[in-house]
Amino acid sequence: MSRVVFVLLPGVHLLDLAGPAQVFSTAADFGQPYALAYVAEREQVVSAQGLPLAADTRWPELDPDDLVVVPGWRAPRLCQGPEPVAQTLERLRTHHGAGGTVASVCAGAEALGRAGLLDGRRCTTHHDVQDELASRYPRATVVRDVLFTTDDRVVTSAGIASGIDLALHLLAVRHGPALAAQVARDIVVYARRNGDEPQASAMLRHRSHLDDTVHRVQDLIERRFTEPLPLAALAAYAGVSERTLTRLFGRATNGLTPLRYQQTLRLERAEHLAGHGATLDAAAREVGFEDARMLRRLRSRDQRVGADASERTR
Template sequence: MSRVVFVLVPGVHLLDLAGPAQVFGTATDLGLPYELGYVAERELVPSAQGLTLNARTEWPTTGPDDLVVVPGWRISPPHDGRAPGPEPLERLRAHHAAGGTVASVCAGALALGRAGLLDGRRCTTHHELQDELAARHPRATVVRDVLFTTDDRVVTSAGIASGIDLALHLLAVRHGPALAAQVARNMVVYARRNGDEPQASAMLRHRAHLDDVVHRVQDVIDARFTEPLSLARLAVGAGVSERTLTRLFTRATGGLTPLRYQQTLRLERAEHLIGQGSTVAAAAREVGFDDARMLRRLRARAL
């Protein structure tokens, strides 16, 4: 039996906790021997979303096969006000020193840093906290804009939904990618992402604007980016001329034309497939290219 122990802090984000807990809970439903536990300095732990959680104040005995996870919490000045106290930090240090694995989601990396577990190691956190993590722990190597990192049994993730990716990765390492894929399918997760994938997808990076026409066109491209989509067809659907659509789209997305936006989505999806073991040719076909030459050119341009 392997234990997964979650260390809860007042203001804990529910998805930071529930995402990885669901992954290991689903693995248990599939017959893997995991036991989930929740510890805190007080029995009642208010979450950031208003739901109060019940936890144990006594730590279970853990061994090298066990995992201790620190989910993130709502950050408000002073940022350390809700961080785990001396006893949980000592427990984290002792567990790692005994050969166990520790992990964090989002602001949980600040707790690992305070425990001294990030010194000399690669780590990451939510993009809004990366500067603070680097400033507080200058001996750590903060890797920016990735989903998760692993370094000597210290695993850190970007936060919120990326805790699911972190947990699926740990399952894949221990039990193989097929089992992790089975858990992901059971959870209706769109895809099991690699750790070095960006925290914000192309669909999100180019949506920070207020142009309704462009958003409607992006909705079409997002849903059908593997298909041929002519500018004329997109313009008719948006109710504007081709010239107007190009002008609005370029201004709203910071310089991308509709075609370049579609190619960006194809490239991102292809990179994910290649990272999962697909060949360049197979990935090119999957995302809608007639052959692999265009994909190779786009990859070279991106590099």
């Protein structure tokens, strides 16, 4: 069981808190091992919107797999916001030092800065206070015009609703894009890419459409992308003909076929595994290929397609 611990400071914005909490709560509804906890320096915290929130003043015991999130708060300037006590800042440092991930939403980046966790790292916050954050923490690199940043298990988001994007990103990294897409659909949001990254997952590129038939087929492919999935079986699942499914799928995904979509998911997952130490052969087998030959062909094909696209935009 992994914990997601939200640190509530006075004046916390409800959506900064509720967005990520909803994402991880929904992931738990789908069977992922998440338990949510809320801690504060006092038993009751009044939100920026006036709603009193109850919290525990005792922190749970944390493991490296646990996540600590600091939602933002209402204040005209960072320096005028709440000042976390020394014990709270030490908790943030200790968890990160033990291998855990620490995240912030909006002005919550100020707490990470006070804890020394932004030094030497990329970060972001709400556009209204980005300049102030850069001034207060000159050893940090404040990245503008992005939804979120990740740097050495320190994750920061731009503000308010971007906390949802941050949480979906963490789900995709931990469990793969299928779960993140499933959660995004269930809470009725578009999965959006992080503007700071040159690449975006297939889920983020090809899920921003309104065709429910294609969404249902994508759900199935994402759950079982390591298995053989004949077009006939996918069409039967969707209750349409193979020709109709191919037409609908291509229209919703800028020309992809279901097979191409499945191959893209396999390739992206294999690249992720290889980037975390797996051999190419092991990564290929993990995503459903017999060996690395097909994986190498797909990588080569995508590189050629990317080069052709770059040439056309010159």
